[in-house]
Amino acid sequence: xxxxxxxxxxxxxxxxxxxxxxxxxxxxxxxxxxxxxxxxxxxxxxxxxxxxxxxxxxxxxxxxxxxxxxxxxxxxxxxxxxxxxxxxxxxxxxxxxxxxxxxxxxxxxxxxxxxxxxxxxxxxxxxxxxxx
Amino acid sequence: xxxxxxxxxxxxxxxxxxxxxxxxxxxxxxxxxxxxxxxxxxxxxxxxxxxxxxxxxxxxxxxxxxxxxxxxxxxxxxxxxxxxxxxxxxxxxxxxxxxxxxxxxxxxxxxxxxxxxxxxxxxxxxx
Numbered sequence: 623x624x625x626x627x628x629x630x631x632x633x634x635x636x637x638x639x640x641x642x643x644x645x646x647x648x649x650x651x652x653x654x655x656x657x658x659x660x661x662x663x664x665x666x667x668x669x670x671x672x673x674x675x676x677x678x679x680x681x682x683x684x685x686x687x688x689x690x691x692x693x694x695x696x697x698x699x700x701x702x703x704x705x706x707x708x709x710x711x712x713x714x715x716x717x718x719x720x721x722x723x724x725x726x727x728x729x730x731x732x733x734x735x736x737x738x739x740x741x742x743x744x745x746x747x748x749x750x751x752x753x754x
Numbered sequence: 755x756x757x758x759x760x761x762x763x764x765x766x767x768x769x770x771x772x773x774x775x776x777x778x779x780x781x782x783x784x785x786x787x788x789x790x791x792x793x794x795x796x797x798x799x800x801x802x803x804x805x806x807x808x809x810x811x812x813x814x815x816x817x818x819x820x821x822x823x824x825x826x827x828x829x830x831x832x833x834x835x836x837x838x839x840x841x842x843x844x845x846x847x848x849x850x851x852x853x854x855x856x857x858x859x860x861x862x863x864x865x866x867x868x869x870x871x872x873x874x875x876x877x878x879x880x881x
Contacts, residue, residue: 643784650781651800676822677799678784684795685785693787693832696795700826750795 691752702746765809775835793833802861824876853881
């Protein structure tokens with residue numbers, strides 16, 4: 623990665639989420655909450671359909687952050703879960719992540735992150751700090 | 755309703771967790787990460803989820819109404835295969851906003867006496 627400059631817009635990347643990815647994430651993370659796999663259950667608790675794990679959305683956004691610096695240089699990462707990522711059956715849902723370089727000081731860079739799905743912002747105040 | 759006296763309560767897991775390369779790879783692959791030597795920044799949630807659930811399970815909180823509100827990681831050093839980690843979770847705060855209960859749990863993972871990662875999970879219990 624070339625040198626980062628405050629205010630720099632970082633190119634967007636698209637991540638594909640489908641039901642198979644949700645099952646794979648549930649198995650990898652241990653989060654087997656049925657709202658992420660079972661459509662009938664999700665609807666029974668008032669959700670529009672199966673929704674992605676918030677931590678999957680954040681994990682993919684973390685992959686975007688890791689790609690900037692290398693995973694070993696990510697020292698802080700935070701986000702709010704403001705909108706669910708709805709994943710209907712037999713459908714691919716696209717998570718589009720982009721970033722902007724914030725303050726750079728003391729060998730650290732703040733990265734402001736934006737995660738969008740169907741033109742809706744799904745993570746709030748998502749940000750990371752990486753070592754340069 | 756979470757008993758407010760439980761703020762400050764800590765649960766330390768009795769067993770350590772040994773991180774395997776397979777566990778890192780399984781987690782990393784879902785995210786499209788091909789570097790399996792270092793755990794992705796959010797990997798620690800796969801270890802801390804159990805312990806924070808154990809902490810809250812018998813605290814009077816209605817788990818079926820819990821929504822993940824916010825998550826924060828402070829990573830002192832990356833988790834790598836072979837790490838033997840011991841976790842502890844603490845209820846840091848509990849407050850009521852517009853009928854929704856908002857609980858923040860901090861989870862720390864230590865390797866020996868060294869802190870590896872701290873994570874804060876904010877959970878919203880829908881009214």
